[in-house]
Amino acid sequence: MIAQLGEDAKLLAGGQSLIPLMKLRFANPKHLVDLNFVPGVSYIKERQGSLCFGALTRHADIEHSQIAAKVAIIHDCAAGIADVQVRNRGTIGGSIAEADPSGDWAVVLSTLQTTVRCLGRKGERTIPLDEFISDAYTTALSKDELVSEITVRVPGKNSGGAYIAFKRSAPVYPSASAAVQLVLEGDNCKDAHISLGCVGLTAVRAKDAEGALRGQNINEKTAEQAAEAARAAADPQPDMRGSADYKRALVASLVKRAIHVAARRARGEQVEMSHIYA
Ligand SMILES: Cc1cc2nc3c(=O)[nH]c(=O)nc-3n(C[C@H](O)[C@H](O)[C@H](O)COP(=O)(O)OP(=O)(O)OC[C@H]3O[C@@H](n4cnc5c(N)ncnc54)[C@H](O)[C@@H]3O)c2cc1C
Secondary structure (H helix, E strand, O other): OHHHHHHHEEEEOOOOOHHHHHHOOOOOOOEEEEHHHOOOOOOEEEEOOEEEEEOOOEHHHHHOOOOHHHOHHHHHHHHHOOOHHHHHHOEHHHHHHHOOOOOOHHHHHOOOOEEEEEEEOOEEEEEEHHHHEEEOOEEOOOOOOEEEEEEEEOOOOOEEEEEEEEEOOOOOOOOEEEEEEEEEEOOEEEEEEEEEEOOOOOOEEOHHHHHHHOOOEOOHHHHHHHHHHHHHHOOOOOEOOEOHHHHHHHHHHHHHHHHHHHHHHHOOOOOOOOOEEO
8 A cells, every 4th residue: 555655655553653743744644554454463472582573563562571571671661661651552663663863662672683574565675773774764664665573682691681761751752861781701791782862863882882891890990981982972962851961971871870780680680670750
């Protein structure tokens, strides 16, 4: 249908980004193609060491899923998006396709091995997440393609992650956020992936911050060094959520907190965590 209707048509998933944009008259599609009537597109499955999410899977389904809880950082993300109403309608596929620079999913999923399955008239293709989102609100999807599934490799033993966003209240996007995924070897950090949210046009991968942890003992000093490197990697815009300097300081402090929680989880501790509300 989307291929037949062309430029004037938009896919509708949870409607939690598209409908507000239509109300504001920023989007004005002539046709809505409602994915909610398509059977079999909402699911959470474990397949060959990966978690697979159907594009129409709601944030709330992921929040309450035992399967998804295997990867703690995924639960952190799903449970913290906006409020219950938004989580009950909004979908993981819609979030990734929207590529909102303030969205939570891309930040978290970019610290994991994530691929996006796309389906179009020419068939299927699978794209790594970091190639799928190329800019703010810009993805590799062609006009007649949709996202059908998001696949995440389950991290191995001695891995742990944490995602923390700072928000002015529940039903708003974060002012800044940090996702940290670690692999430990004894007391040392074997591998680290760190992504920052709301401080760039896409999720910002803080590679120097990761380098500050690799091969090191995770302690106050190394966490502080990684946080400083994250501050330098951030490239925020000033807006109603704060100045650029404020967001740089905020994201550095979120990275530090997330490192400590991720390390405790990698050691096998059950650590409950939620976003921070102003
Ligand atoms: C008050 C409020 C607060 C919010 N706060 C947050 C927040 O804190 N963090 C956060 O991450 N998000 C937040 N959101 C956004 C929410 O997570 C949305 O659910 C999400 O961004 C879009 O998902 P959706 O299913 O609602 O997509 P829709 O709004 O239906 O669609 C969004 C866009 O993606 C396209 N699309 C949808 N599905 C597909 C698909 N399968 N393939 C290709 N294209 C597709 C649509 O055509 C449209 O262009 C908030 C929304 C609201 C209303």
